[in-house]
Amino acid sequence: MTSRSKNAVRSYETDIEKSREESNWKKAVELAQQLKARSPQHESLAHFLIGEGKLEAYLEEWPPIKENIERAQRELSESKGYLTLATDDAGKKAGVALDAHLLLGKLHFACGSYDEALKHYKLAELNTLTEKELPVRSLRIVAESYAIKGLCLEQTVLPASTSKFKQAEWEAELIRSFELASELTLLYLQRASAARAGATLETALQRAPLLHIRAGRLANAIDRYREMLTAVESVSTQALRLTLARQLAEVLMRGVTGQVYRAPQGLIPAAGTLTRRREEHISEGPWKPKKYAAFNQFVPRNEYEEVVLVLVVGEAMAVRDAVLSQSGEFEAARAHSLQNAVALIDLLALAATRWGQLPLVLESLERAMKFSFGCAHIWRQRALATAAAPRHEPGLALLAQPPPAQGSPSWNAHVRALNVARRATPLVPKDVPLRLVAANTCYRAGWIEEGIQFAEQALSAAKSEERSPFLARCYVHCAIGHQMKAQKTNSRIEKEAENDISLKYLVQSVQLDDNDHLAFYHLALQYMQLGMLNEAMDATRACLSCRAECGGGLRLAASLWSCAAAGPRGTRALNAARLARHHYPNAEWPLWTLAALQLLWESGESALATGKELLRLLNSAEDADGEHHYADLDALSDSLRDEVHSNRDAASVRAESAGAYRLERALSENASTLSVQRARSPLAEHRAHAWLLLADLCLRLGRWSAAAGCVSEAAALTPFSHLVLYTRGRVHSACSEWEEARQCYQNALAIHPTHVDSMVQLGGAYYELGWLRLAERTLREAGALEPARADTWRQLALVLAGLGEPAAAADAAAAALALHPLTPLCPTL
Structure with a gap:
């Protein structure tokens, strides 16, 4: 008979433990009540289990937040009574008193009695618990106890007279509580695969590094984030890892630069512990979570690598967890996943664009397209990124750049940027900057009419706003479109009409914003094209006073001072060209101007030396894979006149004076002069122009054979x-x-x-x-x-x-x- 009762009790205990691990509290309470009725000697254990079940069942429905304090005080009295009974001497003998005190601390925290909760944790001797292997349920109880202790300590206010030593001790205890809670939480989630952390444990995970940041210990905060992110991932930690990755990236981007940064140390398992498995996990103690470790583990060397790595991993997790269904029942989940993904994508855009990794941003936005239907922010970001993707000729402003050849990579990039802008602009009907960027894309690709439409849409949107900061810039973009249209047309009447419209817009722009160098630059250019040199020089001076290093202003100053009407101003023109060379050492256009001016006012040998320097610059740029380290600071325009060194696309103009047979003959004759066909390099046109500049200089110096050799070199590059x-x-x-x-x-x-x-x-x-x-x-x-x-x-x-x-x-x-x-x-x- 005794044997049967012992077996029954063991059966109850097994079922109860299973119900506790599965968080089936209703069944656990029923089994505990049956255990109490069948085995009175286990009464303390039954009291503990009943109190635990009622407490956890209540907190699953009503989490321990301030809004639920009054309800908790009313509805947790029964649970409190059972748990209090489990703390007597019988409970101590049964071994449940310690767990009962820990749960009573949790109960008092839910009721808003923070001091009482701390008293129970003191009675449980939480600070002196021995680190040893614990069951899954006990892991959660201890983890929540440390987390709640930290939250209660935050609610206690220290007296103003407290010594610095006491304050430091209180702060250390607070941080230690959250750190232990985070480590035990990760260990619990690794062992309980289907469990959820809950609000309390999630708060503890994020709280410890934030306290370090508040105290000014950024290195400690970063180390805490790294330790949590290097823990072995489980199903329950995926959302947490996403949040932690975003927070670590924000800390690294905001507060860690240069010598402040310390690279992480890779975890390498001890010798003899590796097996043939792909990954190895190590743990530093019974209360420490398992971490990834391998000999080939990638370790970032600087803050740039770590930020990009963390954001790329976080973005991959956000995209993986995105909700694709558009049905109404998933609306909340879809909005939450989209918010997480957008936050990571925005951070990745900030970091990658800052360090010149625009393709990384484009790939991220492409992946976001599958779950961002109708999301205006994502489409706007993608439109801006695709507009920045095409490479522009360094040193050449908007009106001076030839439109890319149809079918070329640059042309395809412009087409893609324009298509995205067409989709994005209806989603943000009042977005002025997006329309200005779209207009700029159209201008660069040679689609002038559509660019003017975008610019006029931006202008009307800016006018509808009260004191819009973009109104002056909208006038500038409208003027640029009409400038390009005037230079493209061959009709004098249309040309004059477009020039008048452009001049009107530019005058309005400088009246609205007298500190915009771009508006003054285009106004000077317009005056120069109309032959109004005095007005052009005044506008150029205003442009350079707004921005002394404006490349367009320096070019115009050099050109105006080289005019015969300016008198003997060669020294000023040369100084302007040299100043442009100083500000833009990796650009080609200052050397063009400087060589021409040196030929006029210095000597032919110095002009040839400058031309050779230009050729060396282009050769060195080609050796560096064609990457241009020049930033086009002044942005938009110069002139589209077909000067000696302009190279507009012939397909965009009408062939009025030549038939198709002449074009075919010209191409065949020129191609036949090449004995060896060379592969076209990214800077072939620039290098060819440099050789043509040298040919022009040689012709002016009377060196006919040298000029012919330069032309042959240019023909080999651009036949x-x-x-x-x-x-x-x-x-x-x-x-x-x-x-x-x-x-x-x-x-x-x-x-x-x-x-x-x-x-x-x-x-x-x-x-x-x-x-x-x-x-x-x-x-x-x-x-x-x-x-x-x-x-x-x-x-x-x-x-x-x-x-x-x-x-x-x-x-x-x-x-x-x-x-x-x-x-x-x-x-x-």
């Missing part, structure tokens, strides 16, 4: 460039080989029908060959395209004089004399 054919024609012209020069100019125009330089030189070749009527027609076509060029009218005057039309020749010469003072003697690009 189908109209600039190569144009410069080769100039070499033939310098050698008086007029028939060969005529063919080169015609081939250049076959590729680029509106290249004015080629048209002017072709007219000169016709004149030298005696074909005066062809020369007159070609030069008048050039004058219709750009009527403000003095060399066109000067050449036309010679042709008309040869045709026996003195009156018309006099008019053309007068026009050339009037325009000559307004023409810069050095290129603006």
Whole structure:
């Protein structure tokens, strides 16, 4: 009979322990009541189990927060009575008194009696518990006890007269409680695979590093985060790890730089402990969670690597846990997962963009597309990131940059950025900056009309806001669009109308914001194109006073001081070019201008030396995989005039003066001159332009053979460039080989029908060959395209004089004399 009762009691104890581990408190209470009725000698154990079951069942429904204190005081009295009975001498003999005190501390914490809770933890001698192997349920009880003790200590207010020693002791005890709670929590979650941490334990996990941060001990806080993140992951810790990863990244990004940072130490298992398993786990004690350890474990070397690593891992977890279903029942879970993912993606964007890792941001945003349907923030971030992805030519501003060739990687990047902007802008109808970025993308790709539409949308949105800070910049972007439209059209009436609109917008912009260097720069450029040099110089000075290192302003200053109307200002122009070289040491455009100015006011040898320096710069940039370390600080524009070194896409202009057979012949003739086909490098066009600059300098110095060699080098890099054919024609012209020069100019125009330089030189070749009527027609076509060029009218005057039309020749010469003072003697690009 006795044996049967013992077996029954053991059966009850086994079922009760199973119910406790599974948090089936209703069944645990029923079994405890049956145990009490069947075995009176286990009454203290039954009291403890009943009190525990009622307490945990209540807290699962009503968590221990301040809003539930009054309810807890009413409904936990029965549980309190049972647990108090378990703390008597019989309970001590049964071995449940200690656990009863720990649960009573938890109960008093739920009721708001923080001092009473601390008294029970003192009675349980929580500070002196021995670290030993504990059952799963006991692990949770002890972990919650340390966590609640820390929360109760935070609620106690120390007297103002407390000594610094006492305050330090209190703070140390507080942090130690949370640290022990976090370690026991991780160990508990590793051992109980299906368990949840709960609000109390989650608070304890996050509280210890925050207390270190509050005390100014960033290194200790980072170490706590690292210890928690290196713990072996379980199903229950995935959400916690996501939060901890985000917090660690924030701490590293905000407060840790340079010598303050200490790299983490990798965990390597002791010799002889490795097996053939892929991962090994080690534990430093019975109360320490297991941690990952391996000989090939990656350890970050600096704060940049650690931040990116933590954010990439956190972003992967956030994307993995994202809710894809769009049904209403998952709306709350979907919003929560989206919020977590957005927080990680934003941090990753901040870190990766700061350190030049934009592809990482784009990949992250691409992965976010699968769960961010209709999320305006994600789409806006993606639009901004894709707009920043295309590489732009260093040193060339918006109006000066040729649109990318269709099908090229740059063109594909612009198309992708524009498509994303089209999807993102309807989601944020009043977002002005996004529309300005979209307009900028369109301008860079050569889609001027759509860019103007985006800019005007931004302008109307800015006008609808009260005192919008972007209103002046909206006027600037509208003006840029009309500037580009004016330079693209060949109709004089349309050109004048677009220039008037652009000038009106720019004047409004500088009136709204007299500290915007970009607005003054475009205003100076507009005045310069209209021949208003005094106004252009005033606007350039205003631009440089707003931003002394503005590259566009320095270029305009050099060009304006090189005009004949400016008088002998060569020294000033050279100083402006050298200052631009100082501010932008890795850019090519200051060397272009400096070489041209040195040829005018210094010597040909110094100009050649500058040209060679440009070539060395491009060669070194190509050796570094074509990466440009230059930041385009002034942003948007210069001029789209087809100067010697402009290379607009021929497909974007009308082929008015050449047939398809001429284009095919030009390309085939130029390709046939190449004996060896070279692989095209990322900086091929820049290097080719550098060789053409050297060819131009050699021609001005009378070195015909050297100029021909430079042209051959440029042709090997860009065999189908109209600039190569144009410069080769100039070499033939310098050698008086007029028939060969005529063919080169015609081939250049076959590729680029509106290249004015080629048209002017072709007219000169016709004149030298005696074909005066062809020369007159070609030069008048050039004058219709750009009527403000003095060399066109000067050449036309010679042709008309040869045709026996003195009156018309006099008019053309007068026009050339009037325009000559307004023409810069050095290129603006």
